[in-house]
Amino acid sequence: MNTPYQSMLPAMSSRQMLGAYLQEIRAECLRYLRYPGFVLPTLLFPAVFYLLFAVLLGHTQPVQAARFLLGSYVTFGVMAPGLFGFGIALALERDNGLLTLKRAMPMPPLAYLLGKMMMAMLTALAIVVILQLLAITVAGVQLNASQMLRLTAVATLGTLPFCALGLLLGTLAKGNGAAAVINLVYLPMAVLSGLWFPLKVLPPLLRELAVLWPSHHLNMLAQGALDFEVGAAWPHVLWLLVFTAAITAVAGWRLRRHG
Numbered sequence: 001m002n003t004p005y006q007s008m009l010p011a012m013s014s015r016q017m018l019g020a021y022l023q024e025i026r027a028e029c030l031r032y033l034r035y036p037g038f039v040l041p042t043l044l045f046p047a048v049f050y051l052l053f054a055v056l057l058g059h060t061q062p063v064q065a066a067r068f069l070l071g072s073y074v075t076f077g078v079m080a081p082g083l084f085g086f087g088i089a090l091a092l093e094r095d096n097g098l099l100t101l102k103r104a105m106p107m108p109p110l111a112y113l114l115g116k117m118m119m120a121m122l123t124a125l126a127i128v129v130i131l132q133l134l135a136i137t138v139a140g141v142q143l144n145a146s147q148m149l150r151l152t153a154v155a156t157l158g159t160l161p162f163c164a165l166g167l168l169l170g171t172l173a174k175g176n177g178a179a180a181v182i183n184l185v186y187l188p189m190a191v192l193s194g195l196w197f198p199l200k201v202l203p204p205l206l207r208e209l210a211v212l213w214p215s216h217h218l219n220m221l222a223q224g225a226l227d228f229e230v231g232a233a234w235p236h237v238l239w240l241l242v243f244t245a246a247i248t249a250v251a252g253w254r255l256r257r258h259g
Contacts, residue, residue: 021111028115029122032085042084042123046077047130054139066139070131071151071222072195075215077127078155079190081120082162083169083182089116090170091178113167120159128155143226150225158221161214161240164247171254189213214243 032038050073054066132148135141143151166182173181190196192206193215199207210216217236224230 017108020108021114024111024115025118028119032119032123038084039123042077042080043126043130045080046073046127047134049073049076050131050134051138054135066135067141067143067226068223068228070135070139070141071226071228072219074128074131074151074155075158075193075219075222076190076195077131078124078159078218079162079186079215081123081127082159082164083166083186084179085120085123086116086163086166087169087173087182088175088178090167091173092175094170095175117160117163120163121156124159125152125156128152147226151222154218154221154225158218158240161218161244161247164244164251165214168247168251168254171251189215193219195219211239214240 050069054069054073128151132143132151136143165185169182169185170178192202193199193210193213194202195215199210202210217239220230220236221233221240224233
């Protein structure tokens with residue numbers, strides 16, 4: 001929402017608008033690259049888990065297990081940039097007044113969110129590339145170009161629902177407690193979606209509730225991209241679109257009301 005100061009400024013040209021968006025995206029990406037405490041765990045945790053379960057313990061599993069785990073750990077990996085990149089940063093910036101300052105600056109109101117969204121998507125792209133390289137070179141998974149491209153597209157776009165959820169959590173949590181709050185959502189969601197072990201080992205009620213979690217639907221799309229039989233893709237896509245729109249709307253309302 002524009003401030004009274006912004007309403008007094010002359011309208012930005014299309015070129016200035018594009019430049020503002022690009023500068024905000026560049027600033028967000030550089031800011032996160034300067035925080036190895038965020039970048040390294042986000043990139044390395046999914047790779048370490050994949051190496052552990054698909055390679056070191058892979059000899060005890062069926063041949064296709066490493067390919068199936070690739071889809072699962074890609075899903076697990078791309079959840080983090082949206083949840084943590086949006087949630088923690090927004091909570092801290094609300095606490096220290098940076099968000100208020102940005103609202104007063106003569107910049108497009110959506111540039112702030114677009115910058116964080118692009119940062120999350122680029123990080124998700126890096127995660128899926130790293131995991132595919134490990135799957136091919138270390139785990140012995142055979143992937144064709146179509147599978148790799150589809151999985152890359154699913155993973156890169158699939159971080160957007162978690163950007164929306166991170167945005168909402170960032171409006172609910174205080175800066176110092178945001179990481180704990182997000183972990184309380186991130187890790188149980190991964191477990192209850194069947195990313196770490198099959199859903200059939202869960203109690204019947206929890207197994208039925210798996211369809212509520214965006215990670216479950218993204219995992220189904222990731223497995224479908226790897227040519228596992230998971231049924232039609234459109235119900236999962238539709239659910240993720242509705243989830244993203246609804247959560248973004250609630251988060252936007254909270255930002256306008258509570259700052």
